Amino acid sequence: METTIKVQKSELHAKLRLVGRITQPGKVNPATEQFLISAGGNSLRVTGTDIFGSMSASVSCVEVSQEAEFCIDAKKMLDALAELPDQPLTIHVNDFRVTVQYASGQFEIATHDEALFPQYALDSKVTNFTLKKQIFADGIRQTIGCVANDELRPVMNGIFVELKNDKLSFVATNANILALCEFDFETVIEVSAIVPARAVKLISAILAVCDEEIEVGISEKFISIRSGGYTFNYRLIDGRFPNFRAVIPQTEKSVIVHKPTLLGALKRAALFANQSSLLIELNLNNNILTVKCEDIDYIRSAKEDVSVDYTDEKFAIGFNANFLINLISSVDTEVCTLHFSYPDKAALITPDTSGVTLLIMPMMLKS
Numbered sequence: 001m002e003t004t005i006k007v008q009k010s011e012l013h014a015k016l017r018l019v020g021r022i023t024q025p026g027k028v029n030p031a032t033e034q035f036l037i038s039a040g041g042n043s044l045r046v047t048g049t050d051i052f053g054s055m056s057a058s059v060s061c062v063e064v065s066q067e068a069e070f071c072i073d074a075k076k077m078l079d080a081l082a083e084l085p086d087q088p089l090t091i092h093v094n095d096f097r098v099t100v101q102y103a104s105g106q107f108e109i110a111t112h113d114e115a116l117f118p119q120y121a122l123d124s125k126v127t128n129f130t131l132k133k134q135i136f137a138d139g140i141r142q143t144i145g146c147v148a149n150d151e152l153r154p155v156m157n158g159i160f161v162e163l164k165n166d167k168l169s170f171v172a173t174n175a176n177i178l179a180l181c182e183f184d185f186e187t188v189i190e191v192s193a194i195v196p197a198r199a200v201k202l203i204s205a206i207l208a209v210c211d212e213e214i215e216v217g218i219s220e221k222f223i224s225i226r227s228g229g230y231t232f233n234y235r236l237i238d239g240r241f242p243n244f245r246a247v248i249p250q251t252e253k254s255v256i257v258h259k260p261t262l263l264g265a266l267k268r269a270a271l272f273a274n275q276s277s278l279l280i281e282l283n284l285n286n287n288i289l290t291v292k293c294e295d296i297d298y299i300r301s302a303k304e305d306v307s308v309d310y311t312d313e314k315f316a317i318g319f320n321a322n323f324l325i326n327l328i329s330s331v332d333t334e335v336c337t338l339h340f341s342y343p344d345k346a347a348l349i350t351p352d353t354s355g356v357t358l359l360i361m362p363m364m365l366k367s
Helices: 009-019 074-082 133-146 197-207 259-270 321-330
Strands: 003-008 034-040 043-049 053-060 068-073 088-093 097-102 105-110 126-132 158-164 167-173 177-184 191-196 213-219 222-227 230-235 253-258 279-285 288-295 300-307 315-320 335-340 347-351 356-360
Touching (some): 003 009, 126 133, 133 197, 259 288
Antiparallel strands (some): 003 088, 034 043, 177 356, 279 288, 279 315, 347 356
């Protein structure tokens, strides 16, 4: 028996492109190369998977003659639709093929067995909460740059999301730098999860197009995001995230800096850093922050002064230039504050944005 679906090309293509972000062409499991399409009630549901999770979206249709469910090759379908101008499409589905008719012609794609497509569902015990999507988007944006890629410590290869004590916290660290972004969130719920970096990027894609509010579900093994016809389920990283609050130090010295000015000085000086150590030195003295790099092996160095308001005792500390530049670059305000205690203790960077704390571990300076 044949099912007929009428849909606008732009609507179908946009939803398939989004869901196609999770598909994994060339992988061993054929399901990662396919879309699962469910038709019924004058709408389509398109779903993709990478085995660890799934992403799905609703497609508004003009007409669906009867219910149907099938799988088709994701890349081939996307490539074919990309070459068509926007127009109404008529899709005929039977047990063996999908025929897509448009104004000047048609193309056919074989269907695959939908029973082989994996299904993902939250565990029976799940904690749900609703929030503005911008909160989740800001938490991701502020912390994603600190996610590790460490095979020995997989718990650091994602963003830790924690709802506790009326705070919603997003944390990421690679043991050298750390980013913490906190929001006030009044609730009696307590829940936490380590969301893999890949899942975080896929969530960002959904947040860009979904409704203003999202529903988040966290169970022991999965996280889900639901909003505006979009659904995302993904397996969490299993393990215990490091006690990040224990590594945030009490600091004694602070200096306010103009982010663009400091960032420019850091980038210019870093060009002359030793390529093996990437050591960059910061010196504070008499209202001047001096940025220094040198590479003795190649007889090259750079030094640049930045005017600041600092009258405390002389202070010098070293950092990895790339880590420091990445943290300063993530600051989204014109002004931020650098906080120091001792040359061998972690330093903090706090933007004018409330709730954001950035931490960087120091490097040993040569005497």
